[in-house]
Amino acid sequence: MDLSFNDDQKQLQDALAKYIERDYGFERRRAYQGTAEGFSREVWAQFAEMGLLSLPFAESDGGLGGGAAEMLVVMTAIGNALMVEPYLATVVLAGGAIARAGSGAQKAELLGGIAEGKLIAAAAFEEPGARFNLAHVATTAKKAGAEYVLSGSKAVVLHGGQADRLVVSARTSGNVADEKGISLFVVDRKARGVSVRDYRTIDGLRAADISLDGVHVPAGALLGAEGAAFEVIDAVADAGVAALCAEAVGVMESLNRQTLEYIKGRQQFGVPIGSFQVLQHRAVDMFIHAEQSKSMAYLAAIKAPVVENSAGPSVGEAASVKERRRSVSAAKVHIGNSGRVVAQDAIQMHGGMGMTNELAAAHYAKRLTMIDFVLGDSAHHLSRFEAA
């Protein structure tokens, strides 16, 4: 057993910390968020240069073969700086699905494009009314000669409006909530019949509702075996949850640092408010929340890699799938609850300042709170934990 980072991983951590220090201050983040796309293409190109966009993929697929530790390092850094770039959507979710299910040609084209920073991709798994159940797929894909025709709606697709390609779950057979009969397709966002309602999210990112109205895709757009995509989707979503957990830890650590600094500096009644014991104990609890969350984020990262490597469990093994689901859901529940509390207390301890849009901490608190609502909230994962 060894839960430490090796030298390469520490180097990556330092490099990201330096990068953030130099190029990703909060005012930059605000500026990137305010652009038409809601993130920075320049930062994205630097991500590519640093190798982040191919980090989790196998070397045989042109990736760097990064594992749990590398993903923890990157996602925690993204949380630390509250980055708005579509890393989760493009690399972890869409990239993860392509890496797991794609053919050699698909991986070469799509993962290659992602790695170079030229291709933004997003995962369109969730549907209106599905409430986090990824087997709830009403979107249909009907075979028509050498093509498939897709029809249906996708909800709150992270960075769906900025993506060049969408990895879409659609039903090729079975009933709405069946795990069997779901397939994945790579769809061009600009294809005829795709309409996108792009919007901001309350935590400063972008998402979109997408409707597919008789969208024709070639047979080559099918990702993996027809009708057998649920296991891939489930595993990819778990890797996404693990990434979100690591991001939450980064957000929490930054937010706690900001709050601590604030209560040490803010004077009322002639003393720093941090000298009041009621605030001290709360700060201690926030610190403990962050530590426990980090532990759970480690667990999730280890159990749910973006792609399987030879050492790890493979998707098909029932026992390890069960183990993965249990651990990932446990982490999401734990971090959802901790995140809620830490965000609330951070705002409260900042007093009126915590309510202002000008203050970085308010934005950290918003992101930390909303992470619970992405890829399954605490209630969803509590049920999933019990069922696993």
Add this chain to the structure above:
Amino acid sequence: MDLNYSAQETAFRDEVRAFLRDNLPAEVSRKVIEHRHLKREDYMRWQDILAARGWLGGHWPKEFGGQGWNHVQAHIFDEETALAGAPRVVPFGVNMVAPVIMAFGSQQQKDTWLTGIRTNKHWWCQGYSEPGAGSDLASLKTRAELSADGTHYVINGQKTWTTMAHYADMMFCLVRTTNEKRKQEGISFLLIDMKTPGITVRPFLTLDEEHSLNDVFFDNVRVPVGNRVGEEGKGWTYAKYLLGFERTVVAALGFSKRELGTLKRIAASEMRGGRPLAEDARFSAKIALAEIELMALDMTVMRVLSSRGKAPGPEASILKIKGTELQQTITELMMEAVGPYAVPFVPEAIDGNDDGAGPAHAAPLAATYFNWRKVTIFGGSNEIQRNIISKAVLGL
């Protein structure tokens, strides 16, 4: 013991209900119930209706043009109007500065300002907090110096967090008139016309991107001495007197009852695992626990009301703490109820000018949740309220 309202109280409640049914504009209550942003016109429209009926300040004594409602009637009015989805009466004039003017103001101040408030002519704002003086309000620094001829105070300094100062005609303001005494004794209470030269109102947004807050800067602002309430240096006493008037209003019972009803409606229409969320055992237990908290608060308010006549004491702190915590619990559950649709942020949808993403009830819920973090911060933070109980009741 009898929990029931008396015949007169019931008759009064029915009168309020009938009035609301006939006079509360549906477009306005819809905005309130659906958590849409209210504009100045929405508040003004409703307050004009109340003023016409003589109910803006219905709890004021008759000698000042009120209806002389007792505590129970005032409570019934507050609860019924909130339940019906009426906009909250902007409290700064009617509930905050008016009692101070009644108790300590000159005859001329009473004639001018009480009439202006009662008839909805003047919008007031509260100029207490400063960047360096929040919980520790008595450390405020905004200076007021008497002019050489003794006719004016000249004000310099800054107020902050001033709610709706951008709408206000008048501000009641705490200023420092001397540095020589104990910090509480150098404070005076002034009524300031917001159009006076030298006042700058700078808006800023809260974390939900709403504009209700402002900084207010004073640069040699001349305020007639006649606009000081009571004696120079007694402002702190008057400000504390005002706090006593918040009594049961801070519990926001009507608000929480209405919002609990909204929560139940949302939970009934959202689906989880093929069934309404309201039937989900875990979620319905959360709603039930909130409802039980509400019942306890309701009974505590009733106990406070039935002991009327006693000076307002630390029970106001209990009501503030529990009332605000309950409001936050309900806003949190509403956000949880919509699951993934808590995430989209479409401000136009919150203003009611866009369908937003997902079900219509979802658009404002996360923004409301974040906005509602304020209630445990302002009006004396909940930490400060606990300090009060700790000292005043428990003797710690």
